[in-house]
Amino acid sequence: MSDSLRDKVVVITGASSGIGHSIALESAGRGATVVLIARRKDELDHLAAEAHELSGAPAYAFVTDMGESDAIDATFKNIIKVTNHIDYLVNCAGFGKFGNFVEMDRREITAMFQVNVLGLMYFTRLIGRVMMDQKAGQIINFGSIAGKIPTVKSAAYSASKAAVIQFSNVLRLELKPFGVKVMTVNPGPVYTNFFNIADKTGHYVENIQGYMLDPDDVSWQVVHYFGSNKRELNIPISLAVYAKLYNLFPSIGDKLSIKYASRK
Template identity: 75%
Template sequence: MSDSLRNKVVVVTGASSGIGRSIVLESAGRGATVVLMARNVDKLTEIAAEARELSGTEAIVLPTDMGKADEIEASFKNLIAKVDHIDYLVNCAGFGKFETFMESSTQDVTSMFQVNVLGLMYFTRLIGRVMIDQKQGQIVNFGSIAGKVPTTKSAAYSASKAAVIQFSNVLRLELKPFNVKVMTVNPGPVYTNFFNTADKSGKYVENVQAFMLDPDDVAWQVVHYFGSNKRELNLPVSLAVASKLYALFPTVGDFLSLEFASRK
């Protein structure tokens, strides 16, 4: 491990599992002070202890439901009372459910947008204002290849991730004059607890084994680009190419999606 992030503060939402957890530990391994945000206090406390061992410095736990504005605001006030600057914000919090849109519940769709989009936007605005005052910082928002390439049984989830991608694109332009960078990360399927909720049947995971990503590998790449001007990271390469081809040849893309990518 290196000291490349020594004296840097990295805030991670969705830090209790999956990619969020991996980014916390990758950042801590490089010396960062990490701030962990998620709902599960016990998991956050456990991961924070591991992060402290790696970094030799503080790891701050802020239990937060990213779908609730009042909790986001309370955690933000708590955060700025504990740190005097914020270098990186990584928005990993999110969830999805795989089912046809006509069968999905209004509550599930609303909750998905509340966490994946609105909570992300609200917290990003709070942190973004701090970074503007600092005249430096970087915001990393997790979209998804699903926000670029449509597959069946993911209408609400894909729409929420498409919203994150476009939000990030506009935010990048608005924050550029203040030396605040914005990067979007769009992974394909990842070996995480995400599928415990999204894919209860297990069929989708079985069908996309060839494309599944390791959360530690994703975290390494994300942290590697901390401080860079990279605007978008699409993983894996095969699905990144597929997303570009879909944009160029959408009719063919629809056919291929129905034949090969919609087996949920």
């Protein structure tokens, strides 16, 4: 533990579990004041208590559905009441469901985009204005390797993450004159509750054990790059390399994806 984030404010969406939960504790362990956002009150309250114990700094919890614009507005107003600056925004909230696209329920597709893309964009717009006024800050958006490498049964989810990646690329250019940095984190599969929703059969998880990441390892890397000029963090290395090769040799990439990366 260190005091490298002492007096810094870190806002984290999707904080109640998975990578968001780990980033909250990693940030608190370095002395940060954390603002925790998710839908589950009990988990948020428990995390806030744990974070405060680690940091000795305030830890705030706001129950919010990131798919609801009114809820996002209300939470933003509450954040501004408890802090006069925001140093880091980490957008972790999101979910996915696997299935053949033509067979998917349109309501599930809409919900994915509402949370993964539109909610992220709307909240980032509000926090981004604060950072522009400060002339400082960093926004970290969670995309996914799925937004770079196509695999079957993930058309809607992959499209949502590709949207986050390109949104972040443009936002980076727009905010640079104001001293605000933007980084995209694109992880491969991670041991979280994500797959309890995305892959209820468990077959996909069984087939990709060799690529699965630990959320604590991901969170350490993300927090390590707080304040840096890094544009993208693509992990694990093997899938990051694959993503680059796919852009160079897409026809071969399609064949490899069908054979090795589409075992859902």
